[in-house]
Amino acid sequence: MSAGPRYEYLWEDGVKYKRPTKLPAPEYVDALMSWAQNQLDDGKIFPNQIVRRLFRVYAHIYSNHFDHICALGIEPHLNTSYRHFFLFINEFDLVDKKELAPLEELNDAILAEDKGR
Structure with missing residues (x-):
């Protein structure tokens, strides 16, 4: 995913993507939403x-x-x-x-x- 030609965002979640990985924007957003939901669902982390x-x-x-x-x-x-x-x-x-x-x-x-x- 990028923000114009000068900025590129790599995804790393430590589980499925252990290293910073280039993803198309839809996959990046999907990975982010899944990660965020897992954080919210994890009773050890939240709340x-x-x-x-x-x-x-x-x-x-x-x-x-x-x-x-x-x-x-x-x-x-x-x-x-x-x-x-x-x-x-x-x-x-x-x-x-x-x-x-x-x-x-x-x-x-x-x-x-x-x-x-």
Whole structure:
């Protein structure tokens, strides 16, 4: 597959195509869609591994940059984003409780507030 005469995209998925391989665009797109579906269907990769890593970003932001977030006036946006994220991962038990320890107090407050609704 190419993007004009100057750019060529080779396909490699580590399974069927172990080395970068030249494919016509329809085959490249088909291989990409199959690969993406396999990633989404793999319980080892998605969603647990992805959401665990996303949680770590939230933990980092809250632990290291919260003062800056407040100074920018975007604390409500961060809190709303995290609240939705946390309630989702909690509902479907996507992250081990021990991984959530850095934000345990915030998580408990979110759960208490949600319980009251």
